[in-house]
Amino acid sequence: MTNLLNPFVGSWSYRSLYNDPDLSVDFDKLELGRGTLAIAQDARGVLTGTIGGPGWQLTLHGGFGFGTSEPARFRGSGVIGGEEWIYDYLAMVVPVWPNSTNSLQVPALVGSVTRVIAHSGSTPGSISPAGVVGSFYAALQG
Numbered sequence: 001m002t003n004l005l006n007p008f009v010g011s012w013s014y015r016s017l018y019n020d021p022d023l024s025v026d027f028d029k030l031e032l033g034r035g036t037l038a039i040a041q042d043a044r045g046v047l048t049g050t051i052g053g054p055g056w057q058l059t060l061h062g063g064f065g066f067g068t069s070e071p072a073r074f075r076g077s078g079v080i081g082g083e084e085w086i087y088d089y090l091a092m093v094v095p096v097w098p099n100s101t102n103s104l105q106v107p108a109l110v111g112s113v114t115r116v117i118a119h120s121g122s123t124p125g126s127i128s129p130a131g132v133v134g135s136f137y138a139a140l141q142g
Helices: none
Strands: 010-018 031-041 047-053 056-064 072-080 083-093 108-115 133-140
Touching: 031 108, 031 133, 047 072, 056 083, 083 133
Parallel strands: none
Antiparallel strands: 010 031, 010 133, 031 047, 047 056, 056 072, 072 083, 083 108, 108 133
């Protein structure tokens, strides 16, 4: 169940994809990232938490609008393999559909992510360039 005062708070299964319009590209080639998105709120109302997976974790800092139609914006930053990584996120809560039920609709976030600065890629010698924008979704765990 999501937090009624801040629907972004929780632990989410996160997946991001490259925004490639070519339908002939295999779906598994579109993966940009995956991990656990853990969102909390501090006493001042600031969005905090982490996002990460095997071999990487970023610390989150940002804010959110009140109400389910308002977005959250946050930055994930950290040092991975000796390099600084910075990503910016914009997330929206998927609204509850009137024709669904709690057992059929898992609370979810959808949004956009951009790489703020370049860092080394997953293939030795490659670079993951700044400015790449992808889409993501995250399903509430538990």
